[in-house]
Amino acid sequence: MVRVSSWGRLDAHEHELAPLLDRTRVAAQVRGGQGLVQGNARSYGDVCLNPGGRLWRSTSLDRFIAFDPASGRLRCEAGVLLRDIQRMSLAHGWLLPVTPGTQLVTVGGAIANDVHGKNHHLLGSFGDHVLGLSLARTDGSVIECGPDRQPGWFAATVGGMGLTGVIVEAELQLRRVAGPWLVTDTVPFRDLDEFFALADGSEAGWEQTVSWVDCLSGIGRGLFFRANPANIPERAARPSGRAHRVPFVPPVSLVNGLSLRAFNETYFRLNQLKAGRTLAHFEKYTYPLDNLHDWNRMYGPRGFYQYQSVVPREVGRYAVGAMLEAIKASGQGSFLAVLKTFGDRPSRGMMSFPRPGVTLALDFPNRGAATARLFERLDAIVREAGGRIYAAKDARMPRELFESGYPRLAEFLQYRDPGISSAMSRRLIGS
Ligand SMILES: Cc1cc2nc3c(=O)[nH]c(=O)nc-3n(C[C@H](O)[C@H](O)[C@H](O)COP(=O)(O)OP(=O)(O)OC[C@H]3O[C@@H](n4cnc5c(N)ncnc54)[C@H](O)[C@@H]3O)c2cc1C
Helix, strand or coil: CEEECCCCCCCCEEEEEEECCCHHHHHHHHCCCCEEEECCCCCCCCCCCCCCCEEEECCCCCCEEEEECCCCEEEEECCCEHHHHHHHHHHHCEECCCCCCCCCCEHHHHHHCCCCCCCHHHHCCHHHHEEEEEEECCCCCEEEEECCECHHHHHHHCCCCCCCCEEEEEEEECEECCCCEEEEEEEEECCHHHHHHHHHHHCCCCCEEEEEECCCCCCCCEEEEEEEECCCCCCCCCCCCCCEECCCCCCCCCCCHHHHHHHHHHHHHHHHHHCEEEEEEHHHHHCHHHHEECHHHHHCCCCEEEEEEEECHHHHHHHHHHHHHHHHHHCCCCCCEEEEEECCCCCCCCCCCCCCEEEEEEEEECCCHHHHHHHHHHHHHHHHHCCEECHHHCCCCCHHHHHHHCCCHHHHHCCCCCCECCHHHHHHCCC
């Protein structure tokens, strides 16, 4: 047994590790078993944990199977990292259409959480670009599914939190690009009204939009970042700069009221001065934290939570404003505070998180009861707004909020693999 924690480092639990090494043997390996598959453990909470039980680790299933540089179709094993796909495919003029804020996640993990990126308003979520996948179930069956093949299995598995079976391999449609460069633009905003005006005005002309919000200002001031691919045909470029590491876990969180206030003020002012257009390498711009290894140690031995919600656009101004006020009043939060509008495109997955509306994501150092009280307040706002919380980031949402936020839950449960369960499924589904 080995102690394993997820990205939030809230707890480390004993698990029996069972690496998946050979895609032709996965079906035999999981047949009759009880467990959960884990990718690169970049989920913040308990969706990728199975305390006291088995973890089938997929990171050794890291081979490309077939790539057609003419069509941009890639078939690969489920443990391949998005970074490795992009570094291979860029040389041929292709990149993944949708990636999250880190590319150190596996294809299986990206499908199982149906991850989204900064371009949701144009390109939807990861599952929109999956052409097919093969799923090994603990009853010994292997299901080949896709949007047009066994679509029920596909819709349950995209965003299905690993609970429908083990994704062994997948076929993805990549997207043509001229090269790695982006034209970026930074616009400071003073409050939420300005944020929504910028979002409305940018979605048609900019492929990527996302904002940093000063969670201690209460009024929602922040920085609006937007970007488009630059038409510079250079395919080999790697980003400049060295990677760094947070070398150890400090005895207390380095993120506290004092450091946060100083950081937010400086960050806002510096970017206000630098506002405007520039050229950036997509890796540096899109995955800024991937070069700071183990940054999650910064929050000290008690770890941290991420709280990510989405609320409908009609009530977005009010609900986000209320959440920011509650956060300011609590004096908690971190500099990782992200605000983004989602597009109207419906997600393919029954349990996918993205829905039309506005999403707010914030990290919070774990301060025990004080943090729990703040989350109760935020839950009440999300509930009243008719919103939902993102499972990939969650370690504590109440079951009734999960049930009200995901209205296709009963349909999804028909596809559940009875041999698979996670700490999250036991907490939110009861098994
Ligand atoms: C810095 C950072 C930024 C992030 N930004 C974003 C963002 O912008 N948007 C976003 O959507 N998410 C974001 N995330 C969350 C992250 O993208 C997801 O949690 C992702 O699913 C993690 O993938 P993983 O390979 O680490 O999977 P894990 O975290 O190990 O597992 C995630 C889920 O996938 C299941 N799973 C994994 N592999 C398989 C498989 N082969 N078959 C079936 N199920 C499987 C697991 O059982 C689990 O339920 C971010 C995370 C970090 C750390």
